[in-house]
Amino acid sequence: MKAVLHILRTRLHRLCVLIGAMSMTGVGAWAQDTLSVPAAWTVSGAVQHSSLFPTTDVSGDRTAPRASWAPIDHLSNTYADVGVRYEHHGDNPLQFTGFSAATRAELLQWPLLGYDADFRGYGISHLHASADFRWGSVTVGDVYGQFGSGLILRLYEERSLGVDNSLRGGKLELRPYKGVSLEALGGKQRRYWNCYTDHAWGWNYSQDAIMGTDLELEISRWSARMQDAGANLTIGGSFVSKYQAFDTIVTQASDGNYYYYNLPERVGAGDIRASFAMKGWNALIEYAYKANDPIVENAFSYRHGDALLASLSYSKKGFSFIVQAKRSENMSFRSDRKLTGTAGQINHLPAFAYQHTYALPAMDQYATQMDGEWAFQGEICYTWKRRTPMGGKYGTTLRLNGSHVRGLGKRWVDMPDEYYTDVHLELNKRAAKDWYINAMLMYQTYNKAVIEGHGEIIRSGIGVLDVKWATNHNVQMRAELQYLFTPNDAGQWIFALYELSLFKQLMISLSDQYCIGRPDGILTEEHGQHYFSALVTWQKNAHRLSAGYSKTRAGFNCTGGVCRYVPQEEGVVVTYDFTW
Amino acid sequence: MFNRITHIILGTILLLLAGCQVIPENERLLPLPMQEPQSNALLIDFTGFLCVNCPTAAAEAQRLQTDYPDNLVVVAMHPADNHFTQTTIAGYDYTCPEANIYYSFFGGTSTTPFPTGVIDMQPGWRSYTEWATAVRASVMQPKGGLLFLQITNVNEAERSFTVSTSAIWENNNVNPLTNETDVEILLWLVADSVQGAQMMPDGSTNLAYTHRHMLRACLTDDPWGMFNGIVTNTTEPCAAGLVHYQVQDTVGGQVLPLAHYSVVGILLDPASKKLIDVQQTKIITKTE
Numbered sequence: 001m002k003a004v005l006h007i008l009r010t011r012l013h014r015l016c017v018l019i020g021a022m023s024m025t026g027v028g029a030w031a032q033d034t035l036s037v038p039a040a041w042t043v044s045g046a047v048q049h050s051s052l053f054p055t056t057d058v059s060g061d062r063t064a065p066r067a068s069w070a071p072i073d074h075l076s077n078t079y080a081d082v083g084v085r086y087e088h089h090g091d092n093p094l095q096f097t098g099f100s101a102a103t104r105a106e107l108l109q110w111p112l113l114g115y116d117a118d119f120r121g122y123g124i125s126h127l128h129a130s131a132d133f134r135w136g137s138v139t140v141g142d143v144y145g146q147f148g149s150g151l152i153l154r155l156y157e158e159r160s161l162g163v164d165n166s167l168r169g170g171k172l173e174l175r176p177y178k179g180v181s182l183e184a185l186g187g188k189q190r191r192y193w194n195c196y197t198d199h200a201w202g203w204n205y206s207q208d209a210i211m212g213t214d215l216e217l218e219i220s221r222w223s224a225r226m227q228d229a230g231a232n233l234t235i236g237g238s239f240v241s242k243y244q245a246f247d248t249i250v251t252q253a254s255d256g257n258y259y260y261y262n263l264p265e266r267v268g269a270g271d272i273r274a275s276f277a278m279k280g281w282n283a284l285i286e287y288a289y290k291a292n293d294p295i296v297e298n299a300f301s302y303r304h305g306d307a308l309l310a311s312l313s314y315s316k317k318g319f320s321f322i323v324q325a326k327r328s329e330n331m332s333f334r335s336d337r338k339l340t341g342t343a344g345q346i347n348h349l350p351a352f353a354y355q356h357t358y359a360l361p362a363m364d365q366y367a368t369q370m371d372g373e374w375a376f377q378g379e380i381c382y383t384w385k386r387r388t389p390m391g392g393k394y395g396t397t398l399r400l401n402g403s404h405v406r407g408l409g410k411r412w413v414d415m416p417d418e419y420y421t422d423v424h425l426e427l428n429k430r431a432a433k434d435w436y437i438n439a440m441l442m443y444q445t446y447n448k449a450v451i452e453g454h455g456e457i458i459r460s461g462i463g464v465l466d467v468k469w470a471t472n473h474n475v476q477m478r479a480e481l482q483y484l485f486t487p488n489d490a491g492q493w494i495f496a497l498y499e500l501s502l503f504k505q506l507m508i509s510l511s512d513q514y515c516i517g518r519p520d521g522i523l524t525e526e527h528g529q530h531y532f533s534a535l536v537t538w539q540k541n542a543h544r545l546s547a548g549y550s551k552t553r554a555g556f557n558c559t560g561g562v563c564r565y566v567p568q569e570e571g572v573v574v575t576y577d578f579t580w
Numbered sequence: 581m582f583n584r585i586t587h588i589i590l591g592t593i594l595l596l597l598a599g600c601q602v603i604p605e606n607e608r609l610l611p612l613p614m615q616e617p618q619s620n621a622l623l624i625d626f627t628g629f630l631c632v633n634c635p636t637a638a639a640e641a642q643r644l645q646t647d648y649p650d651n652l653v654v655v656a657m658h659p660a661d662n663h664f665t666q667t668t669i670a671g672y673d674y675t676c677p678e679a680n681i682y683y684s685f686f687g688g689t690s691t692t693p694f695p696t697g698v699i700d701m702q703p704g705w706r707s708y709t710e711w712a713t714a715v716r717a718s719v720m721q722p723k724g725g726l727l728f729l730q731i732t733n734v735n736e737a738e739r740s741f742t743v744s745t746s747a748i749w750e751n752n753n754v755n756p757l758t759n760e761t762d763v764e765i766l767l768w769l770v771a772d773s774v775q776g777a778q779m780m781p782d783g784s785t786n787l788a789y790t791h792r793h794m795l796r797a798c799l800t801d802d803p804w805g806m807f808n809g810i811v812t813n814t815t816e817p818c819a820a821g822l823v824h825y826q827v828q829d830t831v832g833g834q835v836l837p838l839a840h841y842s843v844v845g846i847l848l849d850p851a852s853k854k855l856i857d858v859q860q861t862k863i864i865t866k867t868e
Contacts, residue, residue, distance in 0.1 A: 117687045241600060250612065250713040252643065258716065259609035268600025291600045294608075296707045302608055340693065340707060449783035453693070454630035454664065456783065554663070554690075565691040567663070 121193025179221035305330035351561025491518030628664030637695035659683035725856035760809030
């Protein structure tokens with residue numbers, strides 16, 4: 001009886017929050033339509049809801065404590081954001097120019113599959129207020145930010161990964177001179193929820209403190225000659241420090257005796273960078289250094305960490321190229337020395353691997369190895385103009401992209417092991433008035449043992465053909481055909497997709513990914529499996545509703561080199577988005 | 581109006597305030613005070629065939645057992661609900677249903693990274709780099725109770741035996757009418773020294789890897805053991821329960837003799853699920 005009442009109470013609570021979130025959007029829409037809101041004020045918001053009604057047993061993925069399990073018939077992630085902004089015009093002694101505030105509610109009590117166990121919870125996850133001035137801004141509450149490329153600090157939210165590593169504290173941005181930007185922030189880092197303990201506010205944060213400062217100088221703004229030449233030179237430097245109280249962590253030394261680590265309570269990291277841009281050229285060089293930071297993730301090593309990143313690119317109409325190189329070693333910077341998994345990361349190391357959107361090329365995506373790696377990426381893109389032999393009637397674009405990642409060796413320049421390689425050639429062409437073609441050939445090497453912790457090196461050849469027919473704005477059709485060949489792992493795959501878009505409001509999408517099998521005949525778990533999807537999407541103004549049935553393969557969902565493992569799931573999927 | 585020079589000075593001071601502490605190389609390890617263990621600890625090592633780092637964790641567990649030979653019990657669990665365990669090929673299947681039950685209780689999912697461990701049946705995943713700290717903290721803490729296991733009626737041909745349990749527990753949770761208190765006793769069948777396949781840190785597969793202390797079954801129908809009243813506040817152990825068991829287990833396709841098996845008994849406080857004592861005894865104590 002108690003279990004039934006708990007289930008009813010939980011579902012009613014979940015429904016109330018969802019109705020409340022949707023009511024807020026309704027009020028917002030009504031307010032904008034009906035109330036005479038002063039022009040200086042802006043109210044905005046968004047609701048995002050994703051549901052899965054699984055038709056297979058997902059009990060293996062229950063993340064609830066044993067005492068509070070409920071039947072798994074509905075998993076969902078719901079987010080509701082509301083923000084208000086005021087623009088002030090006119091002079092005042094403080095040079096005040098505006099004010100903004102925002103909050104976010106999250107309902108993740110029975111979240112979608114594949115998130116960390118502590119991801120589950122509900123409450124107000126974000127709250128901040130900010131005052132803007134001509135000389136800068138002051139923010140209190142939950143703050144996000146990034147210093148340079150994020151090598152020592154990147155605070156962001158990425159819902160597909162379950163990442164929200166904001167700081168609860170404050171941020172100060174100053175612009176004292178033209179070309180001078182100073183940013184300082186500090187606080188405690190968010191770490192999921194604590195609504196199952198005694199805290200009333202619903203969010204949890206680590207017991208440490210993080211503080212950082214960043215100074216950027218736009219040299220070119222002080223030089224008329226550089227400005228006349230169209231050159232932009234910027235140098236910057238930042239420093240981040242984290243504090244965590246001492247822990248007694250025991251280890252056995254090589255002499256066989258037990259000791260405890262003398263752990264630093266304050267760990268600092270610094271970053272310097274320089275960028276130069278002129279007449280289509282862009283160059284960036286950045287170096288980051290992290291002092292001794294013994295954590296669980298590096299087996300309590302006292303080695304320092306560092307990262308060097310260099311990038312050179314050029315672009316003009318019809319032609320562009322970019323080459324990048326990065327070396328990083330022991331640069332995982334966490335707010336809590338005992339944390340692993342998605343939470344608690346202070347910095348972000350960009351992945352030098354192309355982020356594919358086509359299904360088969362995206363099956364084995366690279367995740368940045370925080371232990372260390374050498375990474376190289378390059379791309380060259382050329383567009384033949386229309387009415388030329390190569391360009392045809394409408395023009396043709398050819399793009400060649402390559403990524404290569406290797407492990408570190410004993411010497412700084414050593415690169416013994418191959419982690420990942422991706423070379424692909426992509427052709428984009430408007431073949432006729434209503435016909436658009438995108439074709440791609442790709443070679444990929446994926447070291448599964450290094451990237452996923454088990455498996456072998458997988459070498460694949462992939463082909464993609466994407467054809468779109470858009471006769472007018474009211475009817476559009478698109479079809480994809482993809483093929484992957486590899487002699488090992490699960491073997492050959494084929495993927496087909498068909499999309500029909502009607503009147504810019506309705507879209508029907510059908511797809512299937514089928515595992516043909518290995519050429520040597522060895523059967524794997526995925527042999528003969530279909531991973532299909534049938535979705536109907538309706539979109540009108542700011543509303544977008546999608547519903548359908550799908551079976552998705554277990555795999556990694558990656559964004560910017562950060563990946564989340566998602567187990568296989570099958571069932572009815574519903575998503576709703578509303579922005580105002 | 582703010583002085584612009586003040587902004588720059590303020591910024592510089594802020595940079596300097598963000599300090600950093602560098603530990604000299606000869607001060608990184610500090611000696612631990614010598615202490616005698618006060619109680620026993622249980623380390624559950626969640627592992628799987630596909631987990632290349634699990635042999636490293638298993639070696640760490642073995643090292644801790646060498647340091648605490650009389651005070652640490654290690655049990656390895658292979659839950660089927662994690663993508664590091666291989667269940668489709670018989671020779672590589674070391675899973676058992678009970679491992680899944682405990683794995684779910686501790687919040688394990690198909691994506692929980694291995695290797696990971698649990699100390700003293702308390703939820704909270706521990707990387708193997710934390711095991712030394714956690715085990716030491718546990719064995720140095722008196723727990724106020726003792727569990728006794730006695731193996732009798734051993735029949736090697738039938739692979740059967742009887743386990744008698746008794747316990748002492750100093751606590752205040754006594755029923756005034758019966759002068760008894762309830763305890764929870766878990767009894768596990770654990771297989772040791774099993775040769776089988778395992779993926780290694782270099783990515784290769786070792787077909788002759790020695791798997792240790794693998795959970796194979798619960799000796800009671802209820803995986804959370806049996807509840808019995810025991811008389812407390814005495815210095816003599818009180819009888820708590822008796823189980824007769826016949827081993828039906830095969831490990832990775834092998835039928836193992838009884839000499840490979842031992843019984844692990846866990847005495848828990850049924851209210852808090854805190855571990856009071858853990859003991860391990862071989863079913864056959866003579867060597868074959």
